[in-house]
Amino acid sequence: MEADVSLSVVTVQELFNGWISQINNSNDVQDLVRLYSKLNQEIALCKQVPVAEFNQAAGDCYQQLLINTLTLSKGRLQKDMRIAAIALSIEATVVARNHQFPKFQGCR
DSSP, X not given: OOOSSOEEHHHHHHHHHHHXXXXXXXXXXXXXXXXXXXXXXXXXXXXXXXXXXXXXXXXXXXHHHHHHTTTSOHHHHHHHHHHHHHHHHTTXXXXXXXXXXXXXXXXX
């Protein structure tokens, strides 16, 4: 990927899952207006920023991370591992508030 900044497709999934969950759990019209507006903003962002895909190379990196991180709670870190795998597959640096990424071998 040639872009200086990109989102992982896993991050996009997490963003959308969060908004969809809130939308599905709301019955208040004004809340729905606000939530759909926020979802629309996320969609607009995803149209402007390249999205790094979870392709076969990322899948291979993910498989290796699963093997190398047997001691970590995989269920809790599964999506983080997928993001790390994408970054490893395209030799990218992960920028996140989440401090779990340094635990993944080879991830910077």
